[in-house]
Amino acid sequence: MNITANLLQKQKKRILEIWMQNQLADSALRDDLMTNDELLKQSEELIDALARAVKSGNIDNIFAAEFDQITEILSDVSITRARQGFSPRETGMYVLSLKRAISTVMEDEYKDQPEVLYKEITTINNLLDQLSIITFETFIKSREEVILRQTDEISEISTPVIRVWEGILALPIIGTLDSARTQVVMENLLQEIVNTGSNIAILDISGVPAVDSLVAQHLIKTVSATRLMGAECIISGIRAEIAQTIVHLGIDLSNIKTKASLASALQLAFSMSSVEVRKINKNTGAGLIR
Amino acid sequence: MIVMTKDTMQIVREQDVVPFRNRVREFAAKIGMSLVNQTKLITAASELVRNMLKYASGGKVILEIISKSAQTGVRLTFVDEGPGISDIKQAMQDGFSTGRSLGLGLPGAKRLVNEFDIQSTPGTGTTVTIIHWKHGR
Numbered sequence: 185m186n187i188t189a190n191l192l193q194k195q196k197k198r199i200l201e202i203w204m205q206n207q208l209a210d211s212a213l214r215d216d217l218m219t220n221d222e223l224l225k226q227s228e229e230l231i232d233a234l235a236r237a238v239k240s241g242n243i244d245n246i247f248a249a250e251f252d253q254i255t256e257i258l259s260d261v262s263i264t265r266a267r268q269g270f271s272p273r274e275t276g277m278y279v280l281s282l283k284r285a286i287s288t289v290m291e292d293e294y295k296d297q298p299e300v301l302y303k304e305i306t307t308i309n310n311l312l313d314q315l316s317i318i319t320f321e322t323f324i325k326s327r328e329e330v331i332l333r334q335t336d337e338i339s340e341i342s343t344p345v346i347r348v349w350e351g352i353l354a355l356p357i358i359g360t361l362d363s364a365r366t367q368v369v370m371e372n373l374l375q376e377i378v379n380t381g382s383n384i385a386i387l388d389i390s391g392v393p394a395v396d397s398l399v400a401q402h403l404i405k406t407v408s409a410t411r412l413m414g415a416e417c418i419i420s421g422i423r424a425e426i427a428q429t430i431v432h433l434g435i436d437l438s439n440i441k442t443k444a445s446l447a448s449a450l451q452l453a454f455s456m457s458s459v460e461v462r463k464i465n466k467n468t469g470a471g472l473i474r
Numbered sequence: 475m476i477v478m479t480k481d482t483m484q485i486v487r488e489q490d491v492v493p494f495r496n497r498v499r500e501f502a503a504k505i506g507m508s509l510v511n512q513t514k515l516i517t518a519a520s521e522l523v524r525n526m527l528k529y530a531s532g533g534k535v536i537l538e539i540i541s542k543s544a545q546t547g548v549r550l551t552f553v554d555e556g557p558g559i560s561d562i563k564q565a566m567q568d569g570f571s572t573g574r575s576l577g578l579g580l581p582g583a584k585r586l587v588n589e590f591d592i593q594s595t596p597g598t599g600t601t602v603t604i605i606h607w608k609h610g611r
Contacts, residue, residue, distance in 0.1 A: 360491070360492055362488060362491075393495070394495060394513070394516050394517055394520055395517070396517045396520040396521050396524065396579075397521060397575065397576045397578040397579055397582055398520075398521075398524055398575065400576065401575060401576050424510070425509050425510045425512075425513035425514075426513060428510055428513070428514070429510075429513050429514055429517045429586065432514065432582065432585045432586045433517065433521075433578050433582035433583075433585065433586065434568055434578050434581065434582050434585065435576065435578060435582070
């Protein structure tokens, strides 16, 4: 393998030149996202690191200490490229075009020794293939981080607590109610009960696509916690098909006040807090009577 | 019995539950199942897939549209390689749970669908098969 290591050192300039040519020739190069100088610097660092790593004699295990620097550079490249908006193809081409450059130089160098050429090219190919997998892995990982962050943001914004009347809160739940979601819902609701001094909370589950026993258990927990705070909880938005499913599942919601629609839940809340809503009598001009 | 459409889904994370439920809904809607029956099937599927995640840390589900003597239906097979259930009779009882939940998943799922079958070998894994017909009760 020292042949390759020596070659990498000796021919560094040429490899770099060809590699840069390959990268620049690629019509998809995004010089709008990155300057050529930056690219050159990055590429040079990588070849240096590669030469050092190969010299150590280890060419199979890219997780060994010798390759730390390379994996670091590559991860760095993929992460910055993922953020800058490069496509996976462009990021993958970065390492794969290096492979082509090294092969070209080797071909020139070992023209007369086909056996050596074959052996060296195979090993360097294997190595660079593994390295290109690293770029993909980190690229996807950094994209996944973005997705995870968005998931968190969605669960934050999708649980607003609305004050519909003095002493009455409404909480429309949209989407699947999992453990993490329930935690957010419960925290928001209990905090808002404290803040507003409300004594009735309406949980509207019209936007929950499926109510299974786990969702029901989460709902029951939320209702119990609300009761401990001295407030009453009404669950609204139970659709016909969900009612049937709950019965078949055998979930007991009989000691929880439930209503089919938010409107009827609001009506119940009004009567519980002795509020009456009437149509305006045009002659007298009187509005809501409390 | 003829299998008309077949699909397999791997379930390994909680995030896989929602896409899986949507896939079941697609299958049920494809054969023209009523909304109530769709919801029953999806809820049963949701219970079983959650069990699989909780007790066996994942597994796979085979989704099929089947046809038998002028009836069409959806068959779901939940296969996991978890610890298995030592006492199925006990697990099928209402309110029995080893995981501090309501204990309604298995018996509830059985009540929700037309056909329910559970096979389990401790140490090897569990396979649950459910069938819900288009014109199920």
